[in-house]
Amino acid sequence: MKTIRDKHITVVGLGKTGQALAGFLNARGAKVTAVDRSPESALGDIPARLRRAGVEVVLGEHDPAAFESSDLIVLSPGVPHTLESVVRAQNAGVPVTGEIELASWFIHTPIVAVTGTNGKTTVTRLIGEMLNASGLNAFVGGNLGTPLISYAHGPMDADVVVAEISSFQLDTADMFHPGVGVLLNITADHLDRYPNLRAYGRSKAKIFARQTRADIAVLNRGDDLIMELTRDIAAAKCLFNQEEDAACGAWIENAQMRVKTPEHGEMTIAATEVPLPGRHNMENATAAALAALAAGASREGVLRGLREFVADPHRLQFVGRFHGVDYYDDSKATNVDAVVRAVAAVSFPVVLILGGRDKGGGYEDLVPVVKDRVRALVLLGEASAAIERELGGLVQSVRTDSMDAAVAAAADLAEAGNTVLLSPACASFDLYDNYAQRGEDFQRAVKQTGKRADGSQADNT
Known part of the structure; x- marks a missing residue:
C-alpha cells in the first residue's frame, strides 16, 4: 500500500520513531491514529502535540477492534509484530508494516x-x-x-x-x-x-x-x-x-x-x-x-x-586510570558475544562487572574467557543469581545492589596492572532507562571512587 492519502493508518508506539511516523503520515493526508500502552502522564507533551496536529491519540490497553478497522498498521521498531492485537488484525486482512x-x-x-x-x-x-x-x-x-x-x-x-x-x-x-x-x-x-x-x-x-x-x-x-x-x-x-x-x-x-x-x-x-x-x-x-x-x-x-573516526560513548570507552588500574565503560555490550570481544580487547587480568536484565541467551559462552582472562566477577542487577550459577565457581564473585557498590567492590578486587571492565551481557532496563544511562552512572561512580581513594584525580584521563 503505497497510497496513503485518506487511508486510516494506525501507528503503534509513541517513541521517537513512532512520533516521526505519525507526523509523516499526517502530513501526507492519512487519517492517523497513534496508540501506545503508556499512560498520558508518562508521555509528557507528546499526545497534546500530536492531537494539535490532527492525529488521534489512544493510550492504555489496545482495543483490537480499532486495529482491525485500520487500512494499515505501522509498527515502531520496539513493538513486536507478534503482539496479539496486531496478529488478530493481520489475520483479519489488515496489512502490517514497519518504519523502514x-x-x-x-x-x-x-x-x-x-x-x-x-x-x-x-x-x-x-x-x-x-x-x-x-x-x-x-x-x-x-x-x-x-x-x-x-x-x-x-x-x-x-x-x-x-x-x-x-x-x-x-x-x-x-x-x-x-x-x-x-x-x-x-x-x-x-x-x-x-x-x-x-x-x-x-x-x-x-x-x-x-x-x-x-x-x-x-x-x-x-x-x-x-x-x-x-x-x-x-x-x-x-x-x-x-x-x-x-x-x-x-x-x-x-x-x-x-x-x-x-x-x-x-x-x-x-x-x-x-x-x-x-x-x-x-x-x-x-x-x-x-x-x-x-x-x-x-x-x-x-x-x-x-x-578521523571517533567512537560513540559506552563502547569500550576508557574512563580513567586510578592506582594503576584502567577502567573501561562497555555498557553497550548487552549480549555475551560482545563481552567476549571486550574482554579480549583490554589488558588482563580483568575484574568484570556483569549483570542487568537477562535476555534469554545464557552465559556458558563466557566460561573460556573468564577462565583465561578474568580475575573476579562483580554482579549487578536482576540476572546476578543466574550469572553466579553459571560462572561463579570459576573465579571469585561478588553480588552487589547498586553501581556504586559494584564499582567499589571492583576497585577492592583489582590490583595495579588490572582492568575493571563494565561489560554487562544484559539489558539495562532493570535499573536504568537505557544502556547510556547505565554507562554514565558507571563513569560517575568510577571517578568518585578514584577521588575518594586518595583525594586525587585520575592518573591519566
Whole structure:
C-alpha cells in the first residue's frame, strides 16, 4: 500500500520513531491514529502535540477492534509484530508494516543497510565517515539515531543513505531493498523475543531478500550461520574475515587489514590506523571499507574516514586510570558475544562487572574467557543469581545492589596492572532507562571512587 492519502493508518508506539511516523503520515493526508500502552502522564507533551496536529491519540490497553478497522498498521521498531492485537488484525486482512519498510516506499536515494548482533552502530558510522571523506553527502541514521522516516519527510538530498537496521525492523520488511547490505555477525541475543538463534538469524538475513545480482552483500566469512543463511541470495558477495585472498573481500594478516574489490584493487591498512581497540574492531573496519567502496567511496576517503573516526560513548570507552588500574565503560555490550570481544580487547587480568536484565541467551559462552582472562566477577542487577550459577565457581564473585557498590567492590578486587571492565551481557532496563544511562552512572561512580581513594584525580584521563 503505497497510497496513503485518506487511508486510516494506525501507528503503534509513541517513541521517537513512532512520533516521526505519525507526523509523516499526517502530513501526507492519512487519517492517523497513534496508540501506545503508556499512560498520558508518562508521555509528557507528546499526545497534546500530536492531537494539535490532527492525529488521534489512544493510550492504555489496545482495543483490537480499532486495529482491525485500520487500512494499515505501522509498527515502531520496539513493538513486536507478534503482539496479539496486531496478529488478530493481520489475520483479519489488515496489512502490517514497519518504519523502514514504509520509509523505503518513498526514498529513492541509494541505501547502504547494516545489521548484525554487534558492531552495527560503529560500522554504520564508519561507512558514513568514509563516504563523507570521499566528497559524498551521506545521511546516517536508522536504528542508531535519526529514523529513516525522518529522512523521507525531508528534502532527501543526500547522495547515499547509510542506515543501521535491527532484526525487529527487518521482521516487518517486505520490499526494503538496499543496494549494499551488510551482515556483521549473528550471536545469541534477543532470545526473549525469538524462539531460537536460527529464527533470529533469519530475521537478520532478510536484509538481502530483495537484492538483485546488481547489488552487493558484505558478509562475515567467519560466521557459519551467516554463510548458511545467505547461501542462495542473489547479490554479489564481498566477504570480510576471510582467511585468504579473494576477488572481493577483506582479511587480516600480520596486524594489517587487506581490503580488495574489483573496482579499486587491493589496499593495505595498518592496525594502527584503527582508532578502536580489539581485533573485532579491525573486522568492523574492513566490513565498513568494503561497504563504503561499494557505495562510491574512494580509497583515500576510506583511510581518512577511518583515521578521523571517533567512537560513540559506552563502547569500550576508557574512563580513567586510578592506582594503576584502567577502567573501561562497555555498557553497550548487552549480549555475551560482545563481552567476549571486550574482554579480549583490554589488558588482563580483568575484574568484570556483569549483570542487568537477562535476555534469554545464557552465559556458558563466557566460561573460556573468564577462565583465561578474568580475575573476579562483580554482579549487578536482576540476572546476578543466574550469572553466579553459571560462572561463579570459576573465579571469585561478588553480588552487589547498586553501581556504586559494584564499582567499589571492583576497585577492592583489582590490583595495579588490572582492568575493571563494565561489560554487562544484559539489558539495562532493570535499573536504568537505557544502556547510556547505565554507562554514565558507571563513569560517575568510577571517578568518585578514584577521588575518594586518595583525594586525587585520575592518573591519566
